[in-house]
Amino acid sequence: MTGPAADTVDAVVVGAGINGMAAAARLAKAGWSVALVEAHERIGGFIDSAERTTPGYVHDTWSSWHPLFVTGPAYAEFGPDLHRHGLEYANSDGLLTATVSRDGTVTLAHRDVEATVAGFAEPADRDAYRAALARFGAHAAQIGGLLGAELRSRDVLAPLWGLARTGGRAGLETYARDVATSGRAWLRAHFRGPEVDRLWAPWLLHAGLAPDSASGGLMVPIFAATLHAAGLPVVVGGAGNFVGAWERLLDELGVRVNTGRRVERITLRDGAAAGVAGEGWSLAAERAVLASVTPPALYGELLPPAAAPAPVRDEAARFRPGRAAMQVHVALSGPVPWRDPALAAVPLIHVSDGSASTAIACAEAEAGLLPRSPTVVVGQQHVLDPSRVPPGAAALWLQLQEVPFAPVGDAAGELDTSRGWDAALATGYAERVLDRVAAHAPGLRELVVGLDVITPRELAEYNPNALAGDPYGGSAELDQNFLWRPLAASPGHATPVPRLWHIGASTHPGPGLGGASGHLVAGRLLAPARGERLRRVLSRR
Template sequence: MAEADAVIVGSGVNGLVAAAELALAGWSVVLVEREPNIGGFIATEERTLPGYLHDTYSSWHPLFVSGPAYARLGELLHRHGLEYRNTEEWVTASVADDGRVTLAHRDPRRTAEDFAHDEDRAAYLAALGRLGDNMVAIGGLMSGELRSPAVFRPAAALLRGGGRRGVERWVRSVATSGRGYTRTEFRGDEVDHLFAPWLLHAGLSPDHASGAFLMTLLAAGLHGVGVPVVAGGAGRFLDAFTSLLTTTGVRVETGTRADRILVEQGRAVGVASGGRVFRARRAVLASVTPTALYGTLLPQGAVRSELRDEARRFRYGRAAMQIHVALSQPLGWRDPRLNTIPIVHLSDGSGSTGIACAEAEAGLLPRRPTVVVGQQYVLDSSRVPPGAAALWLQLQEVPFTPRGDSAGELDTAQGWTPELAQGYADRVLNRIARHAPDLPGKVLAVDVIAPPDLTRRNPNAVDGDPYGGSVELDQSFLWRPLPSPGRHATDIRGLWHIGASTHPGPGLGGVSGHMVATTLTTGARFARLPRLSAGRRIRG
C-alpha cells in the first residue's frame, strides 16, 4: 500500500498541473494513469511514415501559455526542455467554398484593415478593447469558483469598470450565440467567417449561447498569444512535465486503472486499483467525467441520490475525428497567402458550420464538414523530413453513432467501420483539394482516427466527445460539472473534481488543476489569470 498527501486520478493536462503545483508546495503526490503513458489527449507519434511527427490529438497551446498554470509553471517547464514555436505574422484564415479568404494577423489592426466596412473595423477593435480593459476581472471569473464569496472581487471589478450597463453587456454576450453576435454587431461577414469555426474548438456551434462571449475571447487570444506549438511535437510537453514531476518527487503510476475511490466516514481517503491501494492523507483529485465519478468510482451511498441522477443525465457533445497526412512537399494553395498560415478553416462561417453541426447532432455525416487544417510545419520544420510537409486535420462535427450520410454517398449501417472512416476522410481531402489542387499528387500516407478510437484512448471522451461533455450554457459556468455542486469541491470531504468536465471547461489550459492546487496549498478560492490585451505577445 502506497501513501501520499494527494492521489490524483488521470494525467491529462489538469492532472499534470495539479501534481506539479502540489509537489512544488511540498506535498507528496501519487499520479494514477490508466494508459501506458501520461498525457490524455497529448501525444506525438509517427502515425504515417518514419520522420513525420504528428500531434495525434491536441496540438495548439494558446490557452496554456495565456493561463495561470503557465504563469506558475512555465519557467520551470522551459528549464526542463519545453520550447515553443510561434508566429508574429498571420495566424489563421478561413476559406469559403467560393474561394473567398479571410485572414487574421497577430496585430488586430492589420486584421481589421481588410474588413470592407469602416464601422466593422471600429466595432472589432472596440470589442477587443473592452475585453482587454476587463480581462483581469473576467480572468478571475473564468479561473475561479463561481459559487464562492471570492467571486465578488472580480464581479465588483467588472462593475467598477463598466457600471451596471457594462456588466449587463457581458451577461448578454454569454446568452448570445456567435451567429447572433456577428449579425448584430457587424455589417460585413469577415468576423463571422473568421471566428465562427473557432467556436468548434470550444465545443460549441455558431448557434449555441455564449458564442458571442467566447468569440471575442478567442479572437483576443489569437492576437495576444498566437498559436504556439511545442518544438519537436506536443510529446515534448510531456517530456518536460515528466522531468519536472521526477525532480519534485511525484510518483507516477501508469498502466494503473482507478477502480474506485475509497471513502471512510464521509471523507475520501484513497484510490483502489485492482489489488493495490493508494492512500491519500489530505486529498483525492479526480480528472474524470461526472458519469465516471458518480456512476462507478464512488461507492453506493457515498453521495446524495440527486447527485447521481444529475450525473446520469450529464450530456455529451458531438464526436470528433483526426486525420494525419504525410506530404512529399508543402501544399500549393490557390491563394498563396495560405501557404504560411498555421491554422486554416474550410468554412463559409456560421452558414456552413451551423449546417454541419446540425447534421452531426442529428446523427448524419455532414455533406460539407468544417475542416481544421493544421500546418504545424510552417512553425516547426523539425516535425517533417527536409522539404516535406504534413497536415493535422480535425473534424469536430461528426456523430458517434452515424444514422446516415447527408450526401447520400457513404454506407453508415455498420457504424464506424474502417471503410466508413476512410470514405469520410476522402471527402475531407477532396474538400481541401478544391482549394489546393496539388494535394492528391503530394499525399504519401493517411492515418484516420475515428470517434470510437478517441473513446478507446481516453475514457473521458464519452461517445467520442473530446471536450468532456456538452458545453451548452446549462452545462457551463455555474452549472459545470453539475447543477447542484457547480464547483470543484465535492460533497465528500477531501475529494476534488477537476478536468474538462469542470469549470472553466475544455481546452488545453490546465486551469481546473491549477485552481484546486491553489486552493489546497494557499486557501485561495480563485486564481487570477494574467492580463491579456490585444497587444500582448508571448513568444516561444
C-alpha cells in the same frame, strides 16, 4: 517515471492529463506528497505526438495549439521550469489564422490587429473590431479571474467588482447578455460584412460550441483577443516534448507517477475519500483525492452508490456529451499547393463559410448524420516548426469537430453508416474531408504519401473522458457550463464526498489545454482555512 504505488501520500490525483499534471505539480511544490495515477503507460492525456503516417513526419496526435496554456495560471507558475526542462515553443508572428470559403474567398487574420482589419471591406467593421478587442482587453483580468475561480464562491467578488467599477451596471449587463447570446447573433449585431464571422465563428467549435449556441457571444471576442495577443504556439519537435518536460518537472518535484494503473474505485473512510484502488493495488490519501474524470465515471463507477446524494447521481447519469470528433493526419511529399498562396504561411485554417456552413454541419452531426460539407480544421504546424517534416515536405493535421459518435446516416447520401465507424466508413469520410481541402489546393491528392485516421470510437477507447467521442469532456451548452458545470446539483470542484475533488474538462472552466481546473483546486487545497486566515491577521496586530 513509472514506479510502484507508495502506500500513503497526502494527495492522490487520478488522471494525468493537463489538469492532473498541473494539480500534482502545484501540490508537490508546496511540500505535499503526491501520487499521480494514470491508466496509460505515459502521462499526458490527449497530448502526444508520433510518426503516425510515414517515418520522418511527426504529427501531434490529438491537441496541438497552446494559446490557452501560455496565457493560463499553470504556465504562469511552471512555465520557466518547463522551459528549463526542455520545453520550446514556435509561434506565429505574422499570419495567424484564416478561413477559406466554398467559393474560394480567403479571409486572413494576422497577429497584428491593424493588418487584420485592413482586410475588412466595411470601415465600420474595422472600428467595431478594434472596439471589441479593446473592451475585452480593458476587462481581461476580471474575465480571467471569473473563468479561473469557483463561480459560487467569494472568489468571484473581486473580478465582479472590477467589472462593475470599470463598466458600471450597463457593462455587467452587456456581459450577461453576451453569455446568453449565440456567436452568430453577436457577430450579426456587431458587424456588417462577412469577414469577422468567417474568421471567428468556426473557432467556436474549439470551445465545444456551435454558431447558434448560447455563450458564443462571450467566446468570440475571447478567442480573437487571445490569439492576437498570444498567437498559436506549438511545441518544437511535437507535443510529446511538452509531456517530456512535465515528466522531468514532476520527477524533480518528487511526484510519484504511477502509469499503467487503472483506478477502479475511490475508497472511503467514515464517508470521506481515503484513497484509490485498482486490481491488486491501492493507494491511501491522507488529505485529498482529485479525480480528473467525467461525472458519469465519478458517481456511477468510482464511488459506491450511497456515497453521494441521489439527485447528484441521477444528474451525473444524464450528463450529456457534446458532438464527437475525429482526427486525420496527412503526410505530403511537397508543399500544400494552395490556390491562394497566402495560405501557405497560415498555421491554422478553417474550411468553412463561417456561421452559415458550420451551423448546418453541427445540426447534421447532432441529428446523427455525417455532414455533407464539414468544417475542416487544417493545421500546418510545419509552417512554424519545419523540424516536423522532411526538407521540402509538408503535413496536415485535420480535425473534424462535427461528427456523430453513432452515425445513423450520411447527409450526402454517399456513405454506408450501417456498421458504424468501421475502416470503410473512416476511410470514406476522410476522403470527403481531403476532397474539401483539395478543392482549394489543386494537386493535393497526388502529394499524399501517408494517411492516419482516428475515429470517434478510437478517441473514446483511448480516453474515457472523451465521452461518446467528445474530446471536450461533455457538452458546453449553457445549461451544462459555467455555474452549472459539472452538475447543477453539484457545481464547482468540491464534491458531496469530503476530501474528494473533481477536476478536468468536465468541470469549470471547461475544455481547453490550460490546466486551469487542476491548478485552481490545488490552490484551494493549499489556501489556509477561514479560521486560520483570521488567526494570521489577528496575530499581526
